[in-house]
């Protein structure tokens with residue numbers, strides 16, 4: 001497959017492995033890159049410069065394929081100095097940085113662009129995409145309302161967001177939110193995307209380091225089994241419905257202060273949930289695309305299968321239009 005995104009990053013498939021807090025560790029990132037896409041390490045997971053550098057070195061030992069690092073621009077309970085991560089990124093020769101969050105990455109662009117590092121920014125609306133184009137990102141990622149994780153407040157579906165952004169900017173667009181199969185990838189490419197980002201689909205891969213019982217739960221989940229939480233606190237997230245998300249929703253209805261909600265969903269509990277299948281605390285980001293996933297595959301097999309499905313969808317479409 002050849003698109004502006006495969007050319008930009010030098011990768012086989014235009015598939016971006018969405019960064020996933022507590023999930024996309026060094027091994028999983030390298031598996032995604034080895035399979036022909038590009039894996040993205042979440043820097044915010046690493047609490048020291050040293051542990052972050054170790055993770056990057058581990059990826060470099062495991063693959064010589066391109067990989068990326070996410071810089072978190074969302075509000076955090078314990079804010080971190082992203083400049084320290086950028087120092088390591090430059091020193092270790094990382095080729096791609098993705099930012100995501102509530103603001104444009106002007107400061108990050110000023111540091112990484114002169115080093116020749118490719119920069120993308122993930123957002124959820126046309127006006128944000130235009131803004132980040134103006135600060136010099138190489139590509140913009142947009143995810144629709146159905147996506148797993150942070151969804152913002154505009155609530156635009158992937159089907160409507162991707163073509164709107166593709167028409168509004170000149171830089172390549174990576175689209176996503178709800179992509180679990182090749183037909184969806186074909187559709188996004190037809191809508192003007194040059195690449196596709198996937199998070200939820202990758203949770204159900206062999207290399208994904210979440211607990212087997214979490215994978216079993218996800219395999220049974222349907223497209224109706226996700227919910228938006230944390231909107232009243234300015235940090236809307238789509239996640240799997242659990243007892244904890246129901247408790248959070250009750251607190252939201254009572255207009256409880258965030259201090260009451262935070263202990264239920266703090267990072268350490270989210271990490272425990274994915275590692276130990278302990279659903280008594282934390283939440284699990286998960287998109288509506290979960291309903292279409294019926295098997296756990298190795299990442300390489302998944303990507304090869306997705307590419308084949310894209311091609312089949314193309315042939316079917318050609319038959320319909322008589323091309």
Ligand SMILES: Cc1cc2nc3c(=O)[nH]c(=O)nc-3n(C[C@H](O)[C@H](O)[C@H](O)COP(=O)(O)O)c2cc1C
Pocket residue numbers: 017018019020021023042070100101122143146147148149150176177178179197198199200201284285286287288289
């Ligand atoms: C378990 C999980 C954790 C995620 N963590 C983050 C994160 O820390 N930062 C971020 O920018 N996006 C995060 N995301 C969003 C993904 O990077 C990606 O944009 C999204 O999953 C795409 O939508 P999809 O899940 O419908 O494929 C997460 C998604 C999931 C499913």
